[in-house]
Amino acid sequence: MIWQFDIIILIFLVIAAIISLRLKDLLGASMVFGIYSFLICLLWAEMGAVDVAFTEAAVGAGVSTVIMIATVFSTKRRSKD
Amino acid sequence: MKIFGLIAVLVVGALLLSATSDFPDWRDKDSPANKSPVSSFYIEKTEKLTKVPNMVTAVLADYRGYDTMFETVVIFIAGIGIIAVLRNFDGPNSSSIKRENNDEGGGLLARFTCSLILPFIQIFALYVVAHGHHSPGGGFQGGVMLGASYILAALAFGLSKAKDIFSERRTMIFAAVGIFIYVGWGVLCLLFGKEFLNYEALDSILPGDAKMARSHSMLIVEIGVAFTVTAIMFSMYSNLSTRGRLSKGL
Amino acid sequence: MDPIIATFIEENIVPNFNYWIYVILMMIGLYAMITKNNLIKKLIGMAIFQTAIILFYVSVGVKDTANIPIISHHGSEHHQMTDLSSETDSTKEIHNTIDKDKYANPLPHVLMLTAIVVGVSTLGLALAISQKIYKSFGTLEEDEILNKLRPGGHD
Numbered sequence: 001m002i003w004q005f006d007i008i009i010l011i012f013l014v015i016a017a018i019i020s021l022r023l024k025d026l027l028g029a030s031m032v033f034g035i036y037s038f039l040i041c042l043l044w045a046e047m048g049a050v051d052v053a054f055t056e057a058a059v060g061a062g063v064s065t066v067i068m069i070a071t072v073f074s075t076k077r078r079s080k081d
Numbered sequence: 082m083k084i085f086g087l088i089a090v091l092v093v094g095a096l097l098l099s100a101t102s103d104f105p106d107w108r109d110k111d112s113p114a115n116k117s118p119v120s121s122f123y124i125e126k127t128e129k130l131t132k133v134p135n136m137v138t139a140v141l142a143d144y145r146g147y148d149t150m151f152e153t154v155v156i157f158i159a160g161i162g163i164i165a166v167l168r169n170f171d172g173p174n175s176s177s178i179k180r181e182n183n184d185e186g187g188g189l190l191a192r193f194t195c196s197l198i199l200p201f202i203q204i205f206a207l208y209v210v211a212h213g214h215h216s217p218g219g220g221f222q223g224g225v226m227l228g229a230s231y232i233l234a235a236l237a238f239g240l241s242k243a244k245d246i247f248s249e250r251r252t253m254i255f256a257a258v259g260i261f262i263y264v265g266w267g268v269l270c271l272l273f274g275k276e277f278l279n280y281e282a283l284d285s286i287l288p289g290d291a292k293m294a295r296s297h298s299m300l301i302v303e304i305g306v307a308f309t310v311t312a313i314m315f316s317m318y319s320n321l322s323t324r325g326r327l328s329k330g331l
Numbered sequence: 332m333d334p335i336i337a338t339f340i341e342e343n344i345v346p347n348f349n350y351w352i353y354v355i356l357m358m359i360g361l362y363a364m365i366t367k368n369n370l371i372k373k374l375i376g377m378a379i380f381q382t383a384i385i386l387f388y389v390s391v392g393v394k395d396t397a398n399i400p401i402i403s404h405h406g407s408e409h410h411q412m413t414d415l416s417s418e419t420d421s422t423k424e425i426h427n428t429i430d431k432d433k434y435a436n437p438l439p440h441v442l443m444l445t446a447i448v449v450g451v452s453t454l455g456l457a458l459a460i461s462q463k464i465y466k467s468f469g470t471l472e473e474d475e476i477l478n479k480l481r482p483g484g485h486d
Contacts, residue, residue, distance in 0.1 A: 017356060017379050021363050026371055028472055029338045033375055040382055048435040049389050050217040050399050051137045058225040059451050060382070063314055066232060070322035071458040072371065075465040079369040080472055088364040094358040101350040110394040110432055120436050124400075125429050134402040136437040137444075146440060154443045159452035163459040217401070221448060315453045324462055 003047070009043050024081055026072045034065035091257050123124055131295045133214045140217065142299040146278045150263050160313035163320050171205075186239035195237035202230045210307045213293065214296065220306030230313030240319060249319075254313045259309030263302055339404035349390065368473045370461045374454065381450045385443045392436030400437040402429065 016039060020032035037060030045053040105112035114120070123140055133139040141149055186192060210223030235243035267278040275282035280298035287294045360383060361485050363376025461471065 007348065007433070010349070014352065014355060014359070017359050020375055020379075021359070021367070021372060025339060026369075029372070029375060033378065037382070040386060043386070044389055047389060047393050048399050049392070050401075051219070051222075052385075052389055052440050052447070054222045055225075055444055055447050056230065058222055059447060060228050063225060063232070063318075063453050064378070064454055067317060067321050067455055067458060068371070069361050070318065071462060074127050074322070074324055074462055075471055079372065081368050081372075086362060089365070090358050090362045093361070094354060097357070098351060098353045100353065101347055104350055107347075108393050108395045110397070114391045114439075115394060115436050120438050123429055123437055124431050124434050128402050128429065134404075136400045136402070136434070137440050140437055140441045141444065148445055155449055156452055159456050162456050166456070166459045166463055168469065197394045215401075216401075251357070305451055321455070321458060321462070324466070328430055
């Protein structure tokens, strides 16, 4: 448990969450959501929860991002806020 | 309208922030969660009673087998729910499995690369399922990787080619077989005289003593979970990307 | 810097910094779910809220000097034991009692595995429903949908 690593990843996590909600292009928002999932997977692997990190890497940064992009392609791509 | 939301969020945030001063110290080994007798039992006695070194897989598939069984059912219900919401069953053009030959997939570079790398992904996914007792992994992780490999094949070669391998009927049969394996194994334990999902009752048909029977049963049950998760991940993608018509992929 | 401020920071802020970031992440997710108009942004807020709660739970099981929760037997001692004694109940390991402080707590990990999978199922179903809403209303913004639903527009 390296506390410097911890603090840097947590600050990146908050920045990624805020950016993903402020982008008006929904495709970009889905991709930044994939970045958020991957950063949380790194945090868990550093905390010692390897099974949870494996599952989040496969499910969050894999399948969840793909189905969100599939939905954005079927509906509108710009959002008004 | 937004002001009310901001006020509500600030009030709840202030309440939670003031509660953090009562939390146990960060990384404390004597916090109430870490000193409880349940966690101590899981850490100290799992290897002796079930001969499985990975504590998380042992707790997930043996001590808390009920939760895992119903979690598999939840994934199955989500897959069926997506079909029920999106599929148009009574309309003029409601024949859903209509094959159109005008999607080539991702192009030459994607097709070539994926045809080189897909076998390795699938072999690694099967390894993760089978080796869940000794390394991080298990049924879920391997199943999601296997489902993601079929999604990759659908993206690179076009959805109609991927549906030749893994058609809609085969997907639903796989999903149902997975749950059937899990629940059927529990009923098999009932037929041998002990409670539902008590794996020690299967001592007579599995090789080894009662402890190894638990280890083997965990493997069978994880295979059932992997079947269901694979099929439902691919079905979710193929329904969501074509709005239920299954005609042309992304 | 003033020594009073320095000790205040060391005693009160550094140990609690992690917990504050978890609460801030939860509040960002909750704010997005309440105030955003677009349906896909609301779903992204829901997913952020869920993963922040799972992060908080997993951090409960962290111990100071702990390793991952997989018991490993050192290779050379194992081979030595199987050479000398070849019976089936080889439960007399080199380390008879497992030190509880050397392994992370496995119970939060197990519960959160189920939570992650249920979260992705919910997200898939919510995206399917939002596709259906787009097909029948033509838009994904919440205020336009509510305008069409009120009397004066078609239902």
